[in-house]
Amino acid sequence: MGGMRTYIIRRLLLIIPTLLGVSILVFSVSMVFSPEERAALYVGEGGFKAAARIQAIIKKYGLDQPVYVQYYNWLKNVLQGNLGWSKSLNIPVARAFTELWPASVEIAIYAAPLIVITGIVLGRISAVHRDRWPDHISRIFAIVGWSLPTFWSAIVLLAIFYGALGWFPPGRLSPEAQSIVHSAEWVSYTGLYTIDAILNRNLFVFVDALRHLFLPVLNLVIVGNAGIMRVMRSSLLEELHKEYVMAARTKGVPEKAVINKHAMRNAMIPVVTMAGVLVAGFLTGLVITETVFEFKGLGYWAAHAATQLDFPAVLAFALFSGIVFVVSNLLVDILYAYLDPRIRLG
Amino acid sequence: MAGSKEKELGRVPLRERAWFKELVFTLKRIRESPLSLAGLTIVAFFAIIAIFAPLIAPPQPGRDPYVMPRHGYLATPKPPSDEFPFGTTEGQYDMFYGCIWGTRTAFRVGLLVVGGALAIGVTLGALSGYFGGILDEIIMRITDIMYAFPGLILAMAFVTAFGVGLDNVIKALILVGWPTYARLTRAGVLQVRQEDYVEAARAIGASNARILLKHVLPNSIYPVVIVSTLDIGSMVLTAAALSFLGLGAPIGYADWGQLISMSRNWILGEAGNPFAYWHTYTIPGIFIFTFVLGWNLLGDAFRDILDPTLRRR
Numbered sequence: 001m002g003g004m005r006t007y008i009i010r011r012l013l014l015i016i017p018t019l020l021g022v023s024i025l026v027f028s029v030s031m032v033f034s035p036e037e038r039a040a041l042y043v044g045e046g047g048f049k050a051a052a053r054i055q056a057i058i059k060k061y062g063l064d065q066p067v068y069v070q071y072y073n074w075l076k077n078v079l080q081g082n083l084g085w086s087k088s089l090n091i092p093v094a095r096a097f098t099e100l101w102p103a104s105v106e107i108a109i110y111a112a113p114l115i116v117i118t119g120i121v122l123g124r125i126s127a128v129h130r131d132r133w134p135d136h137i138s139r140i141f142a143i144v145g146w147s148l149p150t151f152w153s154a155i156v157l158l159a160i161f162y163g164a165l166g167w168f169p170p171g172r173l174s175p176e177a178q179s180i181v182h183s184a185e186w187v188s189y190t191g192l193y194t195i196d197a198i199l200n201r202n203l204f205v206f207v208d209a210l211r212h213l214f215l216p217v218l219n220l221v222i223v224g225n226a227g228i229m230r231v232m233r234s235s236l237l238e239e240l241h242k243e244y245v246m247a248a249r250t251k252g253v254p255e256k257a258v259i260n261k262h263a264m265r266n267a268m269i270p271v272v273t274m275a276g277v278l279v280a281g282f283l284t285g286l287v288i289t290e291t292v293f294e295f296k297g298l299g300y301w302a303a304h305a306a307t308q309l310d311f312p313a314v315l316a317f318a319l320f321s322g323i324v325f326v327v328s329n330l331l332v333d334i335l336y337a338y339l340d341p342r343i344r345l346g
Numbered sequence: 347m348a349g350s351k352e353k354e355l356g357r358v359p360l361r362e363r364a365w366f367k368e369l370v371f372t373l374k375r376i377r378e379s380p381l382s383l384a385g386l387t388i389v390a391f392f393a394i395i396a397i398f399a400p401l402i403a404p405p406q407p408g409r410d411p412y413v414m415p416r417h418g419y420l421a422t423p424k425p426p427s428d429e430f431p432f433g434t435t436e437g438q439y440d441m442f443y444g445c446i447w448g449t450r451t452a453f454r455v456g457l458l459v460v461g462g463a464l465a466i467g468v469t470l471g472a473l474s475g476y477f478g479g480i481l482d483e484i485i486m487r488i489t490d491i492m493y494a495f496p497g498l499i500l501a502m503a504f505v506t507a508f509g510v511g512l513d514n515v516i517k518a519l520i521l522v523g524w525p526t527y528a529r530l531t532r533a534g535v536l537q538v539r540q541e542d543y544v545e546a547a548r549a550i551g552a553s554n555a556r557i558l559l560k561h562v563l564p565n566s567i568y569p570v571v572i573v574s575t576l577d578i579g580s581m582v583l584t585a586a587a588l589s590f591l592g593l594g595a596p597i598g599y600a601d602w603g604q605l606i607s608m609s610r611n612w613i614l615g616e617a618g619n620p621f622a623y624w625h626t627y628t629i630p631g632i633f634i635f636t637f638v639l640g641w642n643l644l645g646d647a648f649r650d651i652l653d654p655t656l657r658r659r
Contacts, residue, residue, distance in 0.1 A: 017487075018490060018491065018494065021487065021488075021490070021491035021494075022491055022494050022495075024491075025491050025492070025495075026503070029503050029504065029507050030507070032507040032508065033507070143639065143642055143643065143646065144639070146642055147579070147583075147635055147638040147639040147642045148635055149583055149586055149587065149590075149603075149606075149631065149634050149635060149638070150587065151586075151587055151590045151591075151603075151606065152606060152627070152631035152634065152635065155606065155609070155610070155613055155627050155631070156627070156628070156631070158613055158614075159613050159614065159615070159620065159621065159624070159627070162614065163613060163614040163615050163620040163621070164615075164620035164621065280495075280496035280497075281496070283496045283499060284496045284497070284498040284499060284587075287498065287499065287502075287591075288498075288587055288590075288591075291591065302499070302502070303502075303591050306502045306505070306506050306591065306592075306593055307510075307591065307592040307593065309506055309510075311506055311507070314502060314503050314506045315503060317499065318495060318499050318500060318502070318503040321495055321496055321499045322494045322495050325494045325495065325496070326494050
């Protein structure tokens with residue numbers, strides 16, 4: 001697999017300029033502020049005394065230096081994990097990340113596979129039953145999901161399943177489960193409550209965590225799978241008209257096997273390449289969904305930080321999203337090259 | 347032949363002009379697809395609401411028409427009644443007025459964002475595709491970097507930098523939106539640049555500006571314009587999300603996202619009546635959803651307009 005290794009190395013080298021570009025863009029957004037305003041971010045509250053300190057801070061952090069010097073300093077800090085102070089949480093940004101990521105990852109590990117699976121299944125149904133009612137229904141489902149405002153569907157779900165029925169409360173855990181999780185006996189392995197509950201053998205916390213996850217995950221699936229469904233449908237339709245499918249049919253291969261063993265495999269390739277778009281859509285959905293369901297993860301924090309002009313937090317989240325996007329595209333490309341030799345040798 | 351003589355003089359008859367052919371093709375596509383016809387109807391319906399907003403919900407003289415009138419200062423929303431067909435929301439803002447004028451806000455935001463992003467995108471994309479070289483490289487690398495961010499999250503960062511408000515939301519979305527149009531324009535220009543008539547224009551000594559404006563752009567811009575128009579729905583959706591998060595229109599402004607944001611304290615209803623305030627979030631939600639659905643239905647029939655294998659000619 002020598003070809004594969006050179007491909008991976010080449011691809012890894014290629015993301016360095018992109019990541020630098022991403023960091024430059026985030027840095028430029030922060031340069032909209034004057035040195036005084038940026039210094040004030042370090043000072044926080046404090047009246048006259050603070051005003052006097054601002055000049056000292058500008059000097060200390062070199063906020064009046066030429067742009068490229070400032071960028072260098074900033075990048076050095078970022079690489080050392082020093083991302084500034086989040087005034088909305090009153091803790092360093094880096095600590096906010098370490099405290100909040102499990103909540104978002106927990107939503108992601110349930111929602112992402114469901115989005116992909118429902119999208120693929122609906123797309124397959126649509127293509128196989130082209131222009132018949134299963135196709136019409138799943139296409140309508142997709143276009144409705146595509147047009148639904150994420151925040152509105154979340155509100156409606158909350159009004160029905162919590163306001164009226166009381167089944168699925170907002171937040172991450174109920175107060176009772178909270179007290180268990182914060183007790184001395186609880187061992188926090190991952191910070192993901194459903195997984196930790198299994199490892200701690202605590203059914204109550206497990207069920208409680210699932211109940212709180214249900215609506216956010218459902219909401220993300222409703223608005224998230226339309227894209228996959230559409231790509232899956234058109235790519236499977238295209239494959240079903242190709243000659244190798246025709247050949248398999250004439251050979252007497254049962255239709256189900258023609259679709260599953262032959263057409264689906266090739267039709268999946270465009271879906272795999274969509275991963276980047278999916279990640280972007282997912283991160284956006286996460287910000288809104290976590291906000292409505294008061295599910296305190298990274299997205300909730302970013303949205304609240306934005307309204308409170310907690311600038312370091314918003315920029316750090318933007319930087320994080322950019323990195324997640326670039327890295328997930330990298331992984332997809334490597335996976336893709338592994339599956340399809342033409343890519344790495346071409 | 348008269349036609350060829352006209353061509354020699356540089357005057358192409360209407361029915362042979364690129365944009366006219368494209369327009370005929372577009373209208374044909376709409377007629378062929380019932381879904382896109384439904385989309386067109388929805389969009390036209392909203393356009394009528396927006397145009398006749400001053401007649402449907404007359405503003406009080408001397409006041410900013412985009413600020414919803416208040417009828418009292420009580421916090422608790424009132425259900426729909428004869429006086430207020432959509433009820434009132436928190437702070438006794440008239441929801442009917444808000445939804446009607448919110449339609450105008452939606453069109454204004456959508457048109458300004460798409461117009462602005464299109465202007466920047468087409469300019470940079472055309473320069474990039476026509477001149478190539480280092481300029482092309484720089485512009486395309488910038489679009490790559492912009493693409494690395496989810497639109498809403500980058501827009502959030504821009505809005506926090508510019509300051510909260512609807513105008514800044516519009517600016518932020520323009521900054522986020524242009525790379526798509528730059529790439530599409532560039533692709534179109536690259537295709538047309540090779541055509542004989544461009545070569546001919548160059549041979550007779552036409553300037554770059556003239557070739558670009560008279561020959562290249564008119565023959566490559568149409569799909570970009572179509573795609574950008576159909577993006578109005580998703581742009582309005584993103585703007586509404588930003589307003590919902592509290593970064594866009596101020597409280598009391600006739601904006602659908604803002605109306606839903608104002609309903610957030612009333613989602614759970616009251617004891618014994620969970621849907622007591624259903625109207626505060628359901629009605630503006632239906633407005634946004636239907637508006638975006640209209641554009642998406644229309645768009646669905648046109649996504650393949652970019653696919654050369656599906657195009658006639």
